[in-house]
Amino acid sequence: MNKLIEELKQLIITSLDLEDVTPADIDARAPLFGEGLGLDSIDALELGVAIQKKYHVKLDASSADTRQHFHSVENLAKFIEAQHST
Amino acid sequence: MHSRHLSRSTVARPVALGNHTVLEQTAFWQRVHGLRRALAAQPARRMALVCDDSSWFAAGLLALAHAGRVCVVPQAPQAGSIIASGAHIDAVLTDRPVDFAEFATLSVTGIPPASDSTPSLPDDGALIESYTSGSSGMPKCVPKTFGQLRREVATLEQQWGGQLGDALVCGTVPHYHLYGTLVRVMWPLLAGRSFVTLTCLQAADLRHWAAEQRCVIVSSPAFLSRIADLSELPPAAQIAAVFSSGAPLPDHCAERLQRDWGHAPIEIYGSTETGGIAWRAWSGAAERPYWQLLPGMQAELREESAGPRLWVKSGFTWQSDWMPTGDLARWHTDGRLVLLGRADDVVKLEDKRVSLSEMRTRLLAHAWVENARLLLVEGRRRSIGAVVVLNATGRAHLHAQGKIPTSRELRHWLRRSYEPVLLPRKWRFPETLPDNDMGKIEQSRLQQLFASRA
Numbered sequence: 001m002n003k004l005i006e007e008l009k010q011l012i013i014t015s016l017d018l019e020d021v022t023p024a025d026i027d028a029r030a031p032l033f034g035e036g037l038g039l040d041s042i043d044a045l046e047l048g049v050a051i052q053k054k055y056h057v058k059l060d061a062s063s064a065d066t067r068q069h070f071h072s073v074e075n076l077a078k079f080i081e082a083q084h085s086t
Numbered sequence: 087m088h089s090r091h092l093s094r095s096t097v098a099r100p101v102a103l104g105n106h107t108v109l110e111q112t113a114f115w116q117r118v119h120g121l122r123r124a125l126a127a128q129p130a131r132r133m134a135l136v137c138d139d140s141s142w143f144a145a146g147l148l149a150l151a152h153a154g155r156v157c158v159v160p161q162a163p164q165a166g167s168i169i170a171s172g173a174h175i176d177a178v179l180t181d182r183p184v185d186f187a188e189f190a191t192l193s194v195t196g197i198p199p200a201s202d203s204t205p206s207l208p209d210d211g212a213l214i215e216s217y218t219s220g221s222s223g224m225p226k227c228v229p230k231t232f233g234q235l236r237r238e239v240a241t242l243e244q245q246w247g248g249q250l251g252d253a254l255v256c257g258t259v260p261h262y263h264l265y266g267t268l269v270r271v272m273w274p275l276l277a278g279r280s281f282v283t284l285t286c287l288q289a290a291d292l293r294h295w296a297a298e299q300r301c302v303i304v305s306s307p308a309f310l311s312r313i314a315d316l317s318e319l320p321p322a323a324q325i326a327a328v329f330s331s332g333a334p335l336p337d338h339c340a341e342r343l344q345r346d347w348g349h350a351p352i353e354i355y356g357s358t359e360t361g362g363i364a365w366r367a368w369s370g371a372a373e374r375p376y377w378q379l380l381p382g383m384q385a386e387l388r389e390e391s392a393g394p395r396l397w398v399k400s401g402f403t404w405q406s407d408w409m410p411t412g413d414l415a416r417w418h419t420d421g422r423l424v425l426l427g428r429a430d431d432v433v434k435l436e437d438k439r440v441s442l443s444e445m446r447t448r449l450l451a452h453a454w455v456e457n458a459r460l461l462l463v464e465g466r467r468r469s470i471g472a473v474v475v476l477n478a479t480g481r482a483h484l485h486a487q488g489k490i491p492t493s494r495e496l497r498h499w500l501r502r503s504y505e506p507v508l509l510p511r512k513w514r515f516p517e518t519l520p521d522n523d524m525g526k527i528e529q530s531r532l533q534q535l536f537a538s539r540a
Contacts, residue, residue: 017466040506049314059290066288
């Protein structure tokens with residue numbers, strides 16, 4: 001899980017081209033959007049694409065609530081692990 | 087659709103679908119009448135409508151119009167944006183569980199629904215104020231009457247109603263921009279189609295809704311051009327139409343959607359002030375430059391120093407008179423239009439107009455900022471770059487805290503007034519602005535600051 005969290009932080013930085021930000025600057029539990037890292041809706045979309053490509057997961061179309069998975073790095077890691085264990 | 091009472095056939099389908107919720111016609115109109123009664127008892131004459139749920143947004147808009155109150159729709163749903171817009175408002179009508187400290191706040195969810203569930207539309211004269219980026223440096227208020235919105239919806243229905251049938255309307259664009267207000271909310275409401283209450287941020291959200299029924303997708307190039315794998319979208323057979331507006335869809339993107347997915351988006355060209363002007367859909371590269379005017383839209387070209395500027399007039403343009411667009415154009419021989427580019431210096435970012443001079447003015451109002459310049463920076467994602475000269479207080483903070491907390495503070499400051507997608511993504515903090523020997527700040531030298539990472 002911790003390894004996945006670190007990997008996700010790096011993926012966020014490189015896939016979203018975040019300047020000046022290092023993995024240590026990203027709090028795994030802080031909101032990615034709005035107040036925390038300050039990502040926007042375009043970032044959400046691009047991050048969704050990058051994660052599906054890298055981890056071969058599918059965002060679940062049976063629930064419209066993908067927002068919860070994208071709340072924080074930790075939630076993303078939980079989502080990916082859950083997908084891989086099924 | 088033209089009478090104040092909706093026809094019986096439109097009362098069959100639910101008004102809106104949410105995540106695990108269905109809002110039936112009866113409950114919706116009971117909300118409208120409940121809100122209308124509560125608003126009529128309020129002294130507030132002008133109210134900002136700040137709702138995240140599109141069905142509350144719709145109910146709030148209708149209730150304000152019914153109660154003879156001016157419905158002010160802020161450019162971005164943040165309290166700071168309401169203040170910065172310079173709009174005089176008396177109160178905020180919201181579905182958020184928070185108080186807008188600066189204003190009297192009326193919570194829509196705290197108001198009991200009425201027993202009356204008669205569908206009825208407000209008077210055509212009711213005022214709805216939208217905001218858009220002006221070129222003068224301040225957000226520009228665009229007042230429209232309910233009648234203008236209704237007439238634009240009637241035009242859309244005349245053009246595409248048959249194609250849409252009873253499809254569910256899903257939007258990837260927010261409902262607080264006039265395009266979203268009209269196409270995502272008012273059009274389905276007045277035509278008796280159901281709409282989805284949340285903005286679909288991922289292609290998976292669209293698959294979810296399209297799994298059960300045919301859908302209409304109300305989108306923009308910012309979304310459509312970023313779908314890397316077209317199988318993330320719902321099957322084309324489940325889609326009645328895709329609308330794209332805000333900016334031209336790149337040619338390769340329109341072609342790819344048609345060829346590899348099976349559905350060419352209908353692109354609508356227009357602006358907040360003019361409403362929809364013309365449309366096109368992919369039908370081969372040779373046809374690409376030509377835009378067909380919407381029914382009832384008149385257009386003419388007036389020569390200026392920059393070239394022939396497009397002017398338009400229709401039943402739903404602001405002030406119902408000839409008005410200029412921001413674009414240069416020419417006529418094709420068959421009466422279609424060819425657009426030749428912007429006539430002014432407001433830039434488009436992620437399909438949204440933004441005035442860099444206006445954003446600079448906001449930035450200069452921060453206590454740390456001595457001077458600033460903003461410019462478009464190309465890159466993996468085109469964004470705004472900020473070159474900021476800090477004053478003594480700002481420099482002390484930069485040295486003590488570092489670059490990230492400093493740029494985060496300034497981003498946070500701008501977030502009060504702008505949507506997140508418009509905020510500068512790259513920041514430079516030089517001691518002085520790079521000027522040439524004539525004392526003029528050259529754009530190319532500002533650009534150089536972003537050529538490599540600072």
